[in-house]
Amino acid sequence: MKWYEIFRSGRYEPQGQFTEDDLQQIADNYERDGAAAPIVIGHPKEEQHAYGWVTGVKRVGNKLLASFKDVVPEFAAAVNAGRYKKVSVRLRNTGNGWTLRHVGFLGAAAPAVEGLPPIEFVGNNGAYIELDFSGEERTETGMTHEDWNRRIRQALQREREIVAFVARHEAKLPPAMRKGLAEFMAELSDEQTVEFSEDGERKRLSPYSFFKQFVTELSERGASFSEDAGKSVFQLSANDRIDSERLEIDRKARDFAAQHQCSYEDAVFAVLRT
Incomplete structure (x- = not known):
């Protein structure tokens, strides 16, 4: 017991x-x-x-x-x-x-x-x-209890979706990014949204959707990573490119989170509002 x-x-x-x-x-x-x-x-x-x-x-x-x-x-x-x-x-x-x-x-x-x-x-x-x-x-x-039960079902469904998403894409992510990816995504909000510019257009995405789209682009555009002397080597297929603005937002968000000891989600909000 x-x-x-x-x-x-x-x-x-x-x-x-x-x-x-x-x-x-x-x-x-x-x-x-x-x-x-x-x-x-x-x-x-x-x-x-x-x-x-x-x-x-x-x-x-x-x-x-x-x-x-x-x-x-x-x-x-x-x-x-x-x-x-x-x-x-x-x-x-x-x-x-x-x-x-x-x-x-x-x-x-x-x-x-x-x-x-x-x-x-x-x-x-x-x-x-x-x-x-x-x-x-x-x-x-x-x-009500039915509301709680519905919330539980939704949470479990999202958890299953995250696990399936990670399984599809983790092979083409850097090794350091694979560890804890599902747990990290589960903490990102899918309710609040932030506005940003992409290809000259204003778009609104939640931190969860933003990060999910970012991971998908890394994977589906032919990005691959390999271990080389303990370091991750990033490679792209010929004529492929990763959205530079999205990469820059991700870089700034990670730097902001490390500097201010906050979550990636809060860092994305802060970067997109500056």
Whole structure:
């Protein structure tokens, strides 16, 4: 059985101090109550849509750990792909002390407990822990469970498309660019767009579409790379060319990202706005 760290002792405002004894109380109450708390998305008013269940809670030193079971495979895949980067543990103060109500996976809220390790169902990606003690039940962005399910399906579909895209083109990319390419593309926005000039025309593309088109041009115009004394050698077919403006934007974006320690996506926005 695998255990995940979900909380630590310490002082939290405005709830106050939580000691190791409080953590032990949560664990004892959970074992005594015998009812499994659900894994949910956001903070639904009624916990009727469970994506998994908490099978156990225990204290180890100043940490509170939980184990899970029956996690829906599609939901686990979405978590591992980084679609839900925080987990909010809702606690309720009853006559017998604190009890665990549910573990809610969130997509945007900032974590209240810093430094906790990510939750990982499988693989290396996971979700950062957030503690939520508010007495008021709320939903994340007011979305329905069908909305969340649709978002999960869309995220998984995009992930499959990215994997297929990389498989088609990676052979003609420099070796240094192949590593982590799918993960990098998954982080690029496909919603926001920026405007730029190409062949005398104004165009609008999202960072995701821009980078995808850039990779496609490198591959489909006959570009190939080989290893030569540890260096990547770039070659083009006769009479072929790569759009110089697009290459220049990419170069400036990479330089900007390295200089300012920001993402490639933010760097593209910055370069195209200058």
